[in-house]
Amino acid sequence: MAAGNEVSPAYYIQHHLQNLTFGKHPENGWSLAHSAEEAREMGFWAIHLDTMGWSIAMGLLFIWLFRKAGKVATTGVPGTLQNIVEMVFEFIENTTRATFHGNNSKIAPLALTLFVWILFMNTLKILPVDYFPELFKRLGVDYMKIVPTTDPNATLGMAFGVFCLIIYYSIKIKGVGGFAKELSFTPFNHWALIPFNLLLEIVALLVKPFSLAMRLFGNMFAGEVIFILIALLPFWAIWLLDVPWAIFHILIIVLQAFIFTVLSVVYLSAAHEHH
Template sequence: MIIEPGHHSTFEFLGLTFNTDTLIGTGAAGSIVLGAGLHMARHASAGRPSKLQLLFETFVEWVQHQVAEQMGVRAPRGVVQLGVTTFAFLLIANWLAALPTESVVPSPTADVNLVYPMALLVIIWVHVVSIRSKGVRGYFRHFREPYAFLALNEFVIQYFGRPVSLALRLWGNMFAGGLMVMVVGRLPAYVLWLPTAAWKLFDMFIGLLQALIFTVLMIIYFGEAVADGEETSR
């Protein structure tokens, strides 16, 4: 087997090229999250909660705590739900790399064609919240602070630096993790099980860490947008 980093099976539709493996991985991760959510909601109980319900409630409380620390009562509607959904999807998507079916259902977060749109969606939503919080004039006034000659620099950071760094941080770690699993898979069969198992456990830990980092940074960006709006309104 030849290792081809960044290689994807593709198909064309309406003149556009789609990565088949990324679509399969994204659909699988989304289906798992949706299925687990529907199952938990259907069987949720206040008296005897299941392990899945306890795990979900624990994480929701953690997200709510992070949002409260960053935004307090000023948290815009939907941020907690976005944080929970984003983390759950990224965690499952990252952990797909640990499955034996990685060649068929790979981790979609190892493809920049997924992580860039996700980061861009977050940044666009952050700016929409910022405009709603401080108005159009206050929003553009923010770029001139603390000095007007730094407006272009602030614009580049807000619209290009943040989405690129947010996406590359996630993609780079998941791409490298998947690549290392493939490299370890080339070891002799009599020692294959030990390094593969150890590396996949480490890869799952990195996947959890990256999902947490992405979610926390997203919440921080929303917090900054709301905080700036409060300062502007004074």
């Protein structure tokens, strides 16, 4: 992947962790970044095209699969796809019933979307780390990270969406005054402690999206780094370590999708509660 005949381990790791970035460079104007330095110089408003593309692709795959399952659904002997979709539906329904105590018909569909979408994005990690970067290099694209959840921009974006829903339902269910009163008189129900309560509650409120985002990102990014480090080993060692780590990581992939979904439902349940 580097210019020349040899690829240093440092360059290999940096290359595989670099996003395909499009933004406004101070000297080159709007363009693709051809190095990590150029990507950093583009600043905050640069877009990670690979993160956007693969996350949208996994969302479309989710819609297509579940739409197809709905079309071929039968009351007779179900097919494999229908069985899988029904298992996921039942799992999310039971999880939502156990964790959400409000009255909102939109929470279960939201939980289903979050779980399957994140699961699909995480599952891309199982693909060998060299295949897609090498394929896109042959097509003239320098960088290609295919796992959106290893990009904090993607996980923060999803978490911020959940945070907006938390604020929306907190105000809708409790009213502006009720929500403000909840922040002011929790955990200590005394007017003299309102400043202290506000400090605690606002910090706790703001921590929710960051904890959601960074937990998912941290686990996925760490797993990706380990896959990359294994790929630097001799051929025989790659198969010896890569397969067991991939099998173990399947559990992490599912678990992180589940944790993000459950915590989102729990936070939304708290937004529907009257204190």
